[in-house]
Amino acid sequence: MIRVENIYKSFDGNEVLKGISHDFFPGKTNLVIGRSGSGKTVLLKILVGLMAPTSGRVWYDKIDFSTLDKKEIREIRMQVGMLFQGSALFDSLTVEQNIRFPLDMFTNWTTREKLDRVNYCLERVNLAGVNSKFPSATSGWMQKRVGIARAIVLKPKYLFCDEPNSGLDPKTALLIDELIQDITYENQITTIVNTHDMNSVMEVGDNVMLLSGGEIAWTGNKEEVIASDNAVLQDFIFASPFLKRLRVDALEQQKNSRESK
Amino acid sequence: MSFNLFYHFGRYVSMMGQALTRPEKFSMYWKETIRQMEAIGVGSVIIVVLISIFIGAVSALQFCYQLDGQLIPMYYVGYIVRDLAIIESAPTITCLVLAGKVGSNIAAEIGGMRQKEHIDAMEIMGVNTAAYLITPKVVAAIVVIPMLVTIGAFVGIIGGYLASVPAGYLTDMEYMRGLRAYFEPYNVFIMYVKSITFAFLITSISSYFGYYVTGGSIELGKASTNAVVIGNIFVLAGDYFIALLLT
Ligand SMILES: Nc1ncnc2c1ncn2[C@@H]1O[C@H](COP(=O)(O)OP(=O)(O)O)[C@@H](O)[C@H]1O
Numbered sequence: 014m015i016r017v018e019n020i021y022k023s024f025d026g027n028e029v030l031k032g033i034s035h036d037f038f039p040g041k042t043n044l045v046i047g048r049s050g051s052g053k054t055v056l057l058k059i060l061v062g063l064m065a066p067t068s069g070r071v072w073y074d075k076i077d078f079s080t081l082d083k084k085e086i087r088e089i090r091m092q093v094g095m096l097f098q099g100s101a102l103f104d105s106l107t108v109e110q111n112i113r114f115p116l117d118m119f120t121n122w123t124t125r126e127k128l129d130r131v132n133y134c135l136e137r138v139n140l141a142g143v144n145s146k147f148p149s150a151t152s153g154w155m156q157k158r159v160g161i162a163r164a165i166v167l168k169p170k171y172l173f174c175d176e177p178n179s180g181l182d183p184k185t186a187l188l189i190d191e192l193i194q195d196i197t198y199e200n201q202i203t204t205i206v207n208t209h210d211m212n213s214v215m216e217v218g219d220n221v222m223l224l225s226g227g228e229i230a231w232t233g234n235k236e237e238v239i240a241s242d243n244a245v246l247q248d249f250i251f252a253s254p255f256l257k258r259l260r261v262d263a264l265e266q267q268k269n270s271r272e273s274k
Numbered sequence: 275m276s277f278n279l280f281y282h283f284g285r286y287v288s289m290m291g292q293a294l295t296r297p298e299k300f301s302m303y304w305k306e307t308i309r310q311m312e313a314i315g316v317g318s319v320i321i322v323v324l325i326s327i328f329i330g331a332v333s334a335l336q337f338c339y340q341l342d343g344q345l346i347p348m349y350y351v352g353y354i355v356r357d358l359a360i361i362e363s364a365p366t367i368t369c370l371v372l373a374g375k376v377g378s379n380i381a382a383e384i385g386g387m388r389q390k391e392h393i394d395a396m397e398i399m400g401v402n403t404a405a406y407l408i409t410p411k412v413v414a415a416i417v418v419i420p421m422l423v424t425i426g427a428f429v430g431i432i433g434g435y436l437a438s439v440p441a442g443y444l445t446d447m448e449y450m451r452g453l454r455a456y457f458e459p460y461n462v463f464i465m466y467v468k469s470i471t472f473a474f475l476i477t478s479i480s481s482y483f484g485y486y487v488t489g490g491s492i493e494l495g496k497a498s499t500n501a502v503v504i505g506n507i508f509v510l511a512g513d514y515f516i517a518l519l520l521t
């Protein structure tokens with residue numbers, strides 16, 4: 014479990030996060046949602062220690078992240094995988110070398126063992142056989158999956174994904190969401206996903222936290238989204254008039270079916 | 275924004291403190307060091323040879339012109355070209371050129387990795403990025419740049435010969451005699467002290483500017499320029515202090 018306690022963050026007087034407290038659970042896709050610029054990436058960077066909060070604490074299970082020195086942080090990070098918004102694949106290395114990089118750096122496995130693990134991870138993201146391609150020669154959707162494969166190669170306990178499906182069409186985006194969710198369930202990982210995609214929320218939102226104006230505007234799960242009358246949430250999820258009409262219809266249906274029972 | 279010297283110096287020292295620690299995995303660092311040696315060494319031979327040959331030639335011609343009709347014997351041309359190459363032109367001018375070529379390259383490479391979040395990605399894996407990205411470059415340069423400087427010194431002396439002897443200012447024998455006259459092995463020691471110091475300065479300074487780059491392509495360009503300008507200033511300042519301390 015990852016817990017944040019009263020996180021504040023400001024940049025030169027611009028207060029981006031104003032007292033965020035929340036729990037992220039293992040074996041669940043924990044979503045952080047909010048409009049662009051609402052501070053999702055900043056929160057994620059604070060969670061993984063790429064940025065220091067102005068005040069507040071981050072707990073990895075029983076460990077208070079803020080008390081660790083650089084070396085201890087690196088040890089925790091062996092259990093952390095992260096998928097970056099732009100995938101952040103090393104472009105001078107092939108797909109295989111990218112995924113193998115953490116193994117090369119941190120394990121004493123044989124070449125055979127490393128290759129087996131790389132191939133397992135590639136298969137897991139449905140990319141068997143692209144080992145020798147360079148990232149620049151693959152599509153964005155492939156790069157995301159290579160990024161996921163690299164993030165899970167050391168069997169992390171914690172997985173962070175920053176907008177994993179931005180720039181993808183809705184159908185492909187859903188496949189990525191489901192892939193992340195399956196991997197999370199299989200390995201009981203504490204997964205935290207940033208997204209501004211309402212489809213993700215409705216499909217994989219086990220534990221959703223809505224950021225707005227630097228504060229938590231709503232928390233709940235995907236089942237609770239439609240019925241909630243939280244104005245900020247409704248405005249975020251059902252952003253267009255078209256979607257607002259769909260929601261009204263859905264509520265109507267729910268009510269009718271309840272009455273007919 | 276003003277250039278805050280103490281801020282940069284403090285951050286540079288802390289970065290180098292992180293860089294010079296025990297590697298996570300020796301074999302990965304070794305592989306990277308070899309790759310850097312190739313990049314710095316092989317990629318710079320031609321430019322070093324070209325520059326050294328011209329500097330040797332120009333200094334020989336200059337001295338021929340100045341010594342002509344004086345009481346000083348002409349074989350002094352060989353002697354002066356040799357010592358000038360060893361003490362000053364080979365280490366300093368070679369390193370000024372390398373501060374441009376290698377320095378801008380390193381700043382752009384590391385800065386690009388910072389901007390594309392490659393450094394963050396490595397950090398998240400648990401890699402000590404300051405060490406993995408900087409140490410191999412520094413080590414490679416400290417090995418390879420003295421070799422380039424050695425080549426530069428030899429080629430400079432050849433350049434001096436080619437410019438003066440065929441033109442008839444002095445004979446083969448005189449040039450050779452000059453090369454053998456008053457030889458001080460200590461000067462060679464100074465040459466290597468300079469090259470190693472400059473190699474360290476060039477690579478660590480340019481790494482610094484790349485490592486802390488922010489923003490986009492304009493900032494990357496600025497970082498690259500800063501790496502070269504500041505690198506050059508430190509090479510010249512280092513040259514002065516080594517001369518002060520060792521001669
Ligand atoms: N390094 C930084 N320096 C200054 N301001 C920043 C920095 N990073 C983010 N911000 C600001 O924080 C706010 C939230 O950004 P971000 O977390 O990237 O939003 P998003 O929810 O789209 O991921 C933005 O207003 C942005 O300008």
Ligand SMILES: [Mg+2]
Nearest residue numbers: 053054175176
């Ligand atoms: Mg973001």
